[in-house]
Amino acid sequence: MMTVVTRFAPSPTGFLHIGGARTALFNWLYARKTGGKMLLRIEDTDRQRSTTEAIDAILDGLSWLGLGWDDQTIYQFARAERHAEVARQLLAAGRAYHCYATPEELDEMRALAMKEGRPPRYDGRWRDRDPSEAPPGLKPVIRLKARQDGETVVDDLVQGRVVIPNKDLDDLVLLRSDGTPTYMHAVVVDDHDMGITHIIRGVDHLTNAARQTQIYEALGWPVPAMAHIPLIHGPDGAKLSKRHGALGVEQYRALGYLPEALRNYLVRLGWSQGDKEFFSTEEMIEAFDLSAVGRSPARFDFAKLEAVNGHYIRHAADDRLLAAIDDILPHIEGGPDIAAALTPARRAQVLKAMPGIKERAKTVLELIDGAGFILASRPLAVDDKAAALLSPEARGHLAALHERLAALPEWTAAATDAAVRAEAEARGVKLGMLAQPLRAALTGRTTSPGIFDVLEVLGREESLARIADQMPA
Ligand code: GLU
Numbered sequence: 001m002m003t004v005v006t007r008f009a010p011s012p013t014g015f016l017h018i019g020g021a022r023t024a025l026f027n028w029l030y031a032r033k034t035g036g037k038m039l040l041r042i043e044d045t046d047r048q049r050s051t052t053e054a055i056d057a058i059l060d061g062l063s064w065l066g067l068g069w070d071d072q073t074i075y076q077f078a079r080a081e082r083h084a085e086v087a088r089q090l091l092a093a094g095r096a097y098h099c100y101a102t103p104e105e106l107d108e109m110r111a112l113a114m115k116e117g118r119p120p121r122y123d124g125r126w127r128d129r130d131p132s133e134a135p136p137g138l139k140p141v142i143r144l145k146a147r148q149d150g151e152t153v154v155d156d157l158v159q160g161r162v163v164i165p166n167k168d169l170d171d172l173v174l175l176r177s178d179g180t181p182t183y184m185h186a187v188v189v190d191d192h193d194m195g196i197t198h199i200i201r202g203v204d205h206l207t208n209a210a211r212q213t214q215i216y217e218a219l220g221w222p223v224p225a226m227a228h229i230p231l232i233h234g235p236d237g238a239k240l241s242k243r244h245g246a247l248g249v250e251q252y253r254a255l256g257y258l259p260e261a262l263r264n265y266l267v268r269l270g271w272s273q274g275d276k277e278f279f280s281t282e283e284m285i286e287a288f289d290l291s292a293v294g295r296s297p298a299r300f301d302f303a304k305l306e307a308v309n310g311h312y313i314r315h316a317a318d319d320r321l322l323a324a325i326d327d328i329l330p331h332i333e334g335g336p337d338i339a340a341a342l343t344p345a346r347r348a349q350v351l352k353a354m355p356g357i358k359e360r361a362k363t364v365l366e367l368i369d370g371a372g373f374i375l376a377s378r379p380l381a382v383d384d385k386a387a388a389l390l391s392p393e394a395r396g397h398l399a400a401l402h403e404r405l406a407a408l409p410e411w412t413a414a415a416t417d418a419a420v421r422a423e424a425e426a427r428g429v430k431l432g433m434l435a436q437p438l439r440a441a442l443t444g445r446t447t448s449p450g451i452f453d454v455l456e457v458l459g460r461e462e463s464l465a466r467i468a469d470q471m472p473a
Pocket of ligand 1: 009010011043187200201
């Protein structure tokens with residue numbers, strides 16, 4: 001049996017955006033599913049636009065998403081000599097030729113095509129010309145001598161059988177006059193040399209697939225299986241824009257999405273298994289198949305992503321969520337201050353309060369917000385809504401509560417619960433009349449985890465001190 005080898009081949013001219021992340025995920029899943037490998041190739045041949053920051057962002061983003069790749073990362077630019085060698089090999093075999101057409105000539109061809117209402121094509125003027133006619137001092141490009149009759153067929157695993165008449169494909173450039181390879185040529189040589197068996201990428205590369213197929217055929221190399229997956233559109237069906245969520249993966253991380261949630265959300269953009277919404281990593285690998293990838297564009301929906309993330313947060317282990325907080329602190333505003341406030345004692349408190357905090361959070365940012373009462377220091381900043389609850393009457397209740405709570409022999413949620421209820425009864429008021437100002441005093445907010453859990457997490461000393469801060473002077 002042939003071992004499957006897939007690859008993710010991003011151009012490091014920008015961050016790892018959501019579409020790229022999904023392409024990587026599909027390649028990763030297919031490789032894992034088949035017991036094969038996923039390789040990573042950084043397509044850094046555009047020297048002007050490729051940056052090391054973008055490379056780092058791509059590597060970080062993949063690692064954060066848990067999409068590990070096999071073997072060594074390949075950098076395309078480093079293989080330029082091999083690309084040139086293969087182009088010369090085609091030249092020697094008569095499957096490619098030197099073309100000396102000047103930029104002006106190419107402009108004329110383009111203008112003529114425009115005038116005649118056909119797509120611009122190189123007219124093949126150097127295809128059969130003798131090199132001795134070459135103008136002196138001009139460096140040629142190397143063009144593929146593409147077949148002109150018949151058709152090129154791409155048997156795509158997602159798009160089906162795509163047939164392109166060869167007369168619509170011109171003799172593409174393999175090697176520029178400065179000796180650098182074109183994208184089209186480099187991709188073919190690299191995929192071949194890396195032993196790629198399956199090319200899984202966005203459908204925007206489908207026309208390239210036909211041209212690349214011609215290069216494979218000229219070289220006598222087997223053409224890898226191809227799967228061109230639909231693009232991701234915004235919720236309104238238009239091309240994905242920043243407003244829609246075309247952000248870098250690192251931005252999703254800073255917005256507080258868990259990698260496992262983002263992965264689950266992404267896998268269902270273009271692929272599904274019935275109505276099943278949530279997949280563990282193992283289930284995803286088990287169920288994934290290219291034949292179940294649809295052809296229509298997927299729609300990106302932030303609200304849906306948030307709901308999926310909330311599900312993952314509610315079901316995550318508490319220490320996993322504490323780790324997720326640690327993970328994003330370096331990436332968010334104010335993160336370093338929070339990291340400094342997270343002493344070992346407070347970490348233990350956050351962990352203890354996590355069951356109540358995670359019930360109310362859809363993102364890691366909301367977890368941090370929910371843990372705010374633990375990280376806050378006295379005297380607490382009280383928000384406007386909470387301040388409105390601290391009427392003179394309520395402050396009177398707090399004073400009575402303080403006395404009763406201070407007398408408790410043990411400090412547990414159950415004990416404080418009983419004490420607050422007893423006090424409400426003694427004063428002939430509803431529990432809420434005490435619980436609300438108590439929450440305001442302990443957290444500075446009107447929402448928080450259960451108030452008796454808050455009391456237990458904060459501990460006797462800190463709780464009593466926060467209550468005392470709000471008592472009548
Ligand atoms: N480097 C190309 C891109 O980022 C992908 C090339 C390929 O997958 O063949 O769009």
